[in-house]
Amino acid sequence: MMPRVTENRQQFASDNLAGMCPESAYWFNLANASGHVPAYGDDEWTESVCQAMRELFHADCDVYFVFNGTAANSLALASLCQSYHSVICSHVAHVETDECGGPEFFSNGSKLLVAETADGEDAGKLTPEAVEALILKRKDIHYPKPKVVTLTQTTELGTVYTVEQVRAITDAAKAHGLRVHMDGARFANAVAALGCDPADLTWRAGVDVLCFGGTKNGLPVGEAVVFFDRKLSEDFAYRVKQAGQLASKMRFISAPWLGLLEDDTWLANARHANAMARRLYERLQAIPGVEALRAPEANAVFASLPPGTAQRLREQGWSFYEFIAGGGCRFMCAWDTRPESIDAFAVAIAAAV
Amino acid sequence: MMPRVTENRQQFASDNLAGMCPESAYWFNLANASGHVPAYGDDEWTESVCQAMRELFHADCDVYFVFNGTAANSLALASLCQSYHSVICSHVAHVETDECGGPEFFSNGSKLLVAETADGEDAGKLTPEAVEALILKRKDIHYPKPKVVTLTQTTELGTVYTVEQVRAITDAAKAHGLRVHMDGARFANAVAALGCDPADLTWRAGVDVLCFGGTKNGLPVGEAVVFFDRKLSEDFAYRVKQAGQLASKMRFISAPWLGLLEDDTWLANARHANAMARRLYERLQAIPGVEALRAPEANAVFASLPPGTAQRLREQGWSFYEFIAGGGCRFMCAWDTRPESIDAFAVAIAAAV
């Protein structure tokens, strides 16, 4: 029996529940129409996307396409350190909490050093002070030497580093010889929120390598690893190949990026998701007993629901992420989340409270 | 400037130059039409494919979807041995020659022990004698202990193991406590060539794990790892996740398999490719100076061209694989190779001789 093809109810568990956006679907299928195409990225589609990326970032960056975020982050980090080095991240960083030890595996043992982060409007963000404290904590060879700082943009708590905040962290890192990696699974949402130039938020602010997320922005599969310093990407193509991240029919991974980059669809998708989060936030404000933890900066809303509410919503088939330590919920909006889905969800919450 | 969308000339460098077949494209796009779908494989599409696989193999096998063949083979092998064990393969095995050390990387150092193989009609095949000789070669702890035999079906030289040949090798392996892995990047072509039941060629013949190739058979991206012994796949889902091989939007990896499995499209695709190789072989027979190394059993034709011929063909834009040690060429046919492409290529070869 084959799965049903009617469209499912829109959910809020993650922005990776959404499918691919029409623009990426268009190019995916167009790439297929080319018949025989050179394999492993030696094709025109891939070259076009790389060129478009360079234009986007106003830089001669070196771009690689891999299959998912765990691989993008892990390979990028592994290229910046050795097994006896360490990587500084926040305590909620995806690389620490949700990649099943991927960074440790790809680097053959690099340790993640976890910094606590503040609550409030800067929740989930590293601070230069915390970064420096971890760098200086140990100087002996019995502890892995810090070599990389990784920050997630937008953060896992839905906040957005300003350009100045990114710069402050990269300054702290570079003062001690560390490299800086940005986990940009939702980089598009951050750029949309800040309204800045992507270059200003990355290499001009001291970021060495960006993992530019495509999947959550509307691709079917795939992330880009963007090296702004080509010395750091020496032989990275071999690393990608060995790690099982080189697509033979690469056009199907790269071409859909044309749909995102052409006409700034990536920004439009992100802006829409951000707006939907804002809409949900506003709806929640009107429901007694529901307490939003902070105003959404990007496409995530964090709120606390009265006891039993989450349970009732789940029973009605709603899907979202609930934190173990009670009450707090995360609602993610995607590029395709419709206003009426927001409204229907808000009504359901109000009824369940 | 965007890549051209007219269809390119069909080529013979590899069967991964072809795009996706209409049936897999159909399901790929259908899966997209479902809107929001649970991530990481917890969806109906993926469950349907797994169920279809179990029916295909008449077995309660455990099925995982990963992004490419390097990952499929490397993860499967890593699950069968430890870093201080070794893996027996043929000297032309893809895991040895074309995965950039992927198996060694994923297993954290397992050594590949390479067996020479015969020429002639069994070219590229392991023999029970060669396998046993490698198993018995060393018994001391200064050399990695053999733990797995891997065989490629169809082989890298285009030959096809018979069911009896597979059984002979698995018997040799199991007599010494080794496990057996089948690299089935072109498993479909082998089944099509033999006209046998997939179960007879795998678990009934002693194969523990099959990497079932989808990409070369008509998928855009993705291979299946099929464990016939569920004890061997314990925690394999964690392994896949950590290794960056778990797709968040899994439906795009799994649903296209429905296109292959429904109505035995996978077999039809393979039979067609095999037939095209046979057609090319027959055309080459008629060209003086061209010597086919053996009659094709599946979708690869190996032939020796007169000096200078390959060079001239390349200059005319033909793409194929040429062996370093002179003269020998490999021509691969794909699920979409057209008879007229074969004929045009044969005409070009005849003219270039």
Next chain:
Amino acid sequence: MMPRVTENRQQFASDNLAGMCPESAYWFNLANASGHVPAYGDDEWTESVCQAMRELFHADCDVYFVFNGTAANSLALASLCQSYHSVICSHVAHVETDECGGPEFFSNGSKLLVAETADGEDAGKLTPEAVEALILKRKDIHYPKPKVVTLTQTTELGTVYTVEQVRAITDAAKAHGLRVHMDGARFANAVAALGCDPADLTWRAGVDVLCFGGTKNGLPVGEAVVFFDRKLSEDFAYRVKQAGQLASKMRFISAPWLGLLEDDTWLANARHANAMARRLYERLQAIPGVEALRAPEANAVFASLPPGTAQRLREQGWSFYEFIAGGGCRFMCAWDTRPESIDAFAVAIAAAV
């Protein structure tokens, strides 16, 4: 210019500042007198030590000799889990804080999950509740699956798990299918403190693998990895060899253990070190302004010194370990620490206060 050969002042930085005890030196040199001896452990000395270990533990345990504690712990842990598994330890565990990522390296990426521990008399000890909380914290494949609990005996904070406490932890671990490893760098000091049978503190209490420390107890180099369950040590000899931990002239690593095990020298050495710690503790009690954090159970004294004291002692050439977060110091006593060294140090502290 060659180093001086007069005996240095005794210090308190670590029990690994001491040399080898006369008994182990005796056997070391005796082993040398045998002339040609089979390599890699296939010798009588090594067999004798293994047999003595089996008698000591009243068990048919499988014993391996490696060069140091990092290797012993890392190899033992790696043999109990895969890269996508995790290891539960205390936040002060040596494997977490002082092995430069060794466990992560040898296991190819296993994550250490760190449990906070209590202050007070059980400082530094895991509790069954904390262990179970970590086991249950996450059940999804995005986080490494807990597979091992490791406890350090004596703990890094100088406390000693009772037999009942060990049992409570192994019960919690085994209720969830986890294995238990004991880092016994100072196992001798614990047995001396408890006055129990070594078997009661290990396998009879549910410990699967013990790293039995020899270096701090009076050996020049070397630790023993003791598997109480031989199923867990399958092919461990290969693991040791591959990891560069197999001594060719093994007798020099194994024979000195005869000096420790014969006539219970290991216990006498440990009892002496423990007694010296008690003596130091009593001396410190008499110094106004110095506050011992707890009565020593084994050979470590933890105390808080008035501001500036530590600095003055260092200037006088005294060596000990000072915690970053101010004031707290660790004083370790060794198998060879002399009462007059204790007294001299106490006098120096009193003067420096």
Next chain:
Amino acid sequence: MMPRVTENRQQFASDNLAGMCPESAYWFNLANASGHVPAYGDDEWTESVCQAMRELFHADCDVYFVFNGTAANSLALASLCQSYHSVICSHVAHVETDECGGPEFFSNGSKLLVAETADGEDAGKLTPEAVEALILKRKDIHYPKPKVVTLTQTTELGTVYTVEQVRAITDAAKAHGLRVHMDGARFANAVAALGCDPADLTWRAGVDVLCFGGTKNGLPVGEAVVFFDRKLSEDFAYRVKQAGQLASKMRFISAPWLGLLEDDTWLANARHANAMARRLYERLQAIPGVEALRAPEANAVFASLPPGTAQRLREQGWSFYEFIAGGGCRFMCAWDTRPESIDAFAVAIAAAV
């Protein structure tokens, strides 16, 4: 029951059957007499040996002490390449045949590319042509990129590279950007055979890193890793620590080197072993039916014995290494091999023929 302490009959299986030489034993025990000494190499003994090494090599080299040859070679190679690189070695290289995949493990998957070597007087030696052929064999990312050449001095077949031969190989390597490692498990025997300056045979001939063997030359345990280019040893101390190769009581590993280096005992030991091999070779020449494969250049004699002879010698308790593929035997002489042992063995062989 304790092992016997009478001296065993001298054997010829390996030069690691011998114990430690008196000079290294002297310093080993002298180091013990110092009482408390700083741990982890921060001691005068270690500093003295490093200084002596620098004088020996007339270079400001960076020196590390590790426990055995597998670790020395594997760590050195890992420091020169990444997992997706490859290491060129001879087909008889110890790293390929007798380290149980250690190099692959420590480098997380680097592949060894094996060059066939000639027979005759250059048996076991790499040639510049073979090295270059492997470098040029593949240039695509599907195969690990060659990054290091490793040569063994003396070779595993007992031959000795001349200074010119080393230079020819390092020239070939460096012309293509590769680094050069020398496995010097028997470096002393090579220097003794050539009568050259150690600097001429290493860095002046283009060697980047030397693993200087101590164990076979008369130490109880330990090898030195000597970096002639300090850029290559950046953070190597961390690598050693993480890999479980940092001795806490380092003086016991380093001090015995003083015994070797003082008064050129290392050379005297090697010369003696070489002379004993020459003596054995001459004795074998006189035995009908015994055919020495080549005149010994260092401390190994390779000879072919008539059928059944090896078996009879073994039954009489003689120990030596016999090649699987019939007849060929290896007889190793050590720093302590006595002339009368040679003569007795020759008599036994003559009787067994």
